[in-house]
Amino acid sequence: MGRKPCCDKIGLRRGPWSIEEDHRLMNFILKNGIHCWRIVPKLAGLLRCGKSCRLRWINYLRPDLKRGGFTDAEENRIMELHYQLGNRWSKIASHFPGRTDNEIKNHWNTKIKKKMKHLGLDPDMHEPMNNITNQSESKQITKSNMCSTIKGEQTKDQRKDDVIIETKKTSIISKNDEELLAKNCKTLCAEEVDIGFLFKMQGNEISVSSSSSLYSNISRSESSSYLAEDSISLEQWGLTDTTDPFVPWDLFTNLDDNLFLL
DNA sequence: AAAGGCCTCAACCGCTGAAAA
DNA sequence: GTTTTCAGCGGTTGAGGCCTT
Incomplete structure (x- = not known):
């Protein structure tokens, strides 16, 4: 049985x-x-x-794996998709041709999560952490810092700097005013594209799809699995513009072929 | 130069839904 | 319908490299 x-x-x-x-x-x-x-x-x-x-x-x-670091656009897209899908790494990875779920999961856990925490955002909920106001006495976030940080442009000095959350309506987030913080975040996101997905939107000030256009050039094949009928040829294993195998293929061809006979 | 801590990521573990018998 | 096994997924681990002191 x-x-x-x-x-x-x-x-x-x-x-x-x-x-x-x-x-x-x-x-x-x-x-x-x-x-x-x-x-x-x-x-x-x-x-x-x-x-x-x-x-x-x-x-x-896999021959179509895309090696190398994640671009800012990819990072933003990951955050957006994580906001929409949660920890469904395979679903998220399906939006990134050549990226694996494992790769994205690792990048999330090691880089993006830290970035968000540093900004006082809960990476799981995509909203300001409850204790942010407690930290605000020493840590304040400026709008420009926030956006540049999300986009990976943070400088060493910026990381060390105290930050100020500044919006049109208020210059500094007041202590114990989480509601205002959330509201300001919405406004901020509406003004600065790409980070709308960082926050849970309860109102309709901004929709998640508002930043999607940035990534419209990212397309994906439906299936990420490779079967014989997927027409894998040896040519695909060669180096192409988008393929950068970690182990040089020369290494293989230089080895005794008999070693690898099945 | 050495030691210790931190970071990254490949690989494993355990769970789940689907499919085979 | 039940049992067993599978592929696939997300969470976790740990080796090795990097950085700081």
């Missing part, structure tokens, strides 16, 4: 992948495509479980 077990973990390798393992997996998928991850490691001659192979392919070996 039921299916056969994926793999027994006894005798399987764990930890970082070697170049040889990468090449074995690549060779196999390029030749055969992916039909069932369970049998991939066996047929490819790998001492890994199918799950591990899948992860390695998706997060590292």
Whole structure:
């Protein structure tokens, strides 16, 4: 009854992948495509479980992976999508061709979250943290600082500086006035594009889609999985404008081909 | 130059819904 | 309808590199 077990973990390798393992997996998928991850490691001659192979392919070996840091536009888009979708990293990643959910999740946890916290915003709720007013005695946010920070233009001095939240209506957020802070945030967002998604909008001053036009050039194919019928060719594995594999492919071609025979 | 702390990110873990038997 | 296994997802970990003192 039921299916056969994926793999027994006894005798399987764990930890970082070697170049040889990468090449074995690549060779196999390029030749055969992916039909069932369970049998991939066996047929490819790998001492890994199918799950591990899948992860390695998706997060590292896929030919269309876009390497390198995130652009400001990408960061803004991530924040916008996180506001809309929450921690649904795969859904968010589906809006970024060549980016993986793992990559976006890591970037969120290591960079964007900190940025937002520094600005006194709750990264989970996308709204000012409750205790921001307590911090406001020593930390105040200027509108210009806030926007430039979101866009990654923050200077070292700015990070150290006290900040002032300044709006049309009030020059400084008063202590214990969270309602005013929230209101000011809305106004601020309406004036400064791209960060509207940072805050939960209860009114209709600004819609989340207001900043979407910035990213209209970002398109995406429907499926992020790669099957044999996806027409992967060896040419796709070469370096292109958008592909910058971490491991130079020369490294593979210089190795003894016999090593990788299936 | 060395030590300790911090940061990044690849990889693993555990859960869930879907599908096979 | 039930059981079992799968692929996929999000959370977490830890090795290694970087930075600061």
